Amino acid sequence: MELAISYSAPAVPLLYLNTEEVRTSLTFGLPQDGPASYPSVGLTGGVTIGNYETEDQLVTVHDMRPMAGALSLDRQGIMLHGHLSKVDDLYDDAAILGAYDREIEDLLIAATGAGRVVVFDRTRRSDGSDGIANPDGQRGPATRVHVDYTVKSGPHRARDILGGAEVDRILATGGSIMQINVRRPIKGPIQRSPLALADAASIEPADLLPTGRV
Secondary structure, X not given: OEEEEEEEOOOOOEOOOOOOEEEEEEEEEOOOOOOEEEOOHHHXXXXXXXXXXXXXXXXXXXXXXXHHHHOOOOOOOOOOOOOOOOOOOOOOHHHHHHHHHHHHHHHHHHHHOOOEEEEEEEEOXXXXXXXXXXXXXXXXOOOOOOOXXXXXXXXXXXXXXXXXXXXXXXXXXXXXXXXXXEEOOOOOOOOOOOEOOOOHHHOOHHHOOOXXXX
16 A cells, blocks of 8 residues: 655644543534635635635534544544654754654554555644744644545545656555545643544535635
């Protein structure tokens, strides 16, 4: 198996809660007549606002740590792993592009059995008023419930990163390609804007709102 991945090193990691569950408000996109879209940070350089309406819903969020051993990429689309980085400064772009990328490659090969890992995206996030600097602009935490890739954009992204010929070779020889986000806290424990994840099996395709990224 060969694997293309992206990772974030955000200030909003997997849930750090003092209780096993909390009730909180999450923001969901609403269906609309015209096409939904939002501008990327690469276009705006900072805060992005979509052209579609949203609705806040009160939901129950559970602490995933007690169920870490039962989580699977194949079932829930989620894994929890402890990992101690040898990179002292996760704000150092040179260290991220070198030693940290290699750590992520090794981590994913060990966790998934992949024959190859390609790191193709790196994002820092902070809920400070201006977010935090990245090569493509300032990034804050995502404020809306979303899915990164669709059945159309996922394969398209793989061809962008690996090249069409390489993707065709992998698939023709019985291989598969996965796109995985690896997230960790830069500093912790996290007190604000924790990352919440949904069990993939709990999402109905009909409930997804197709949204173009400009």
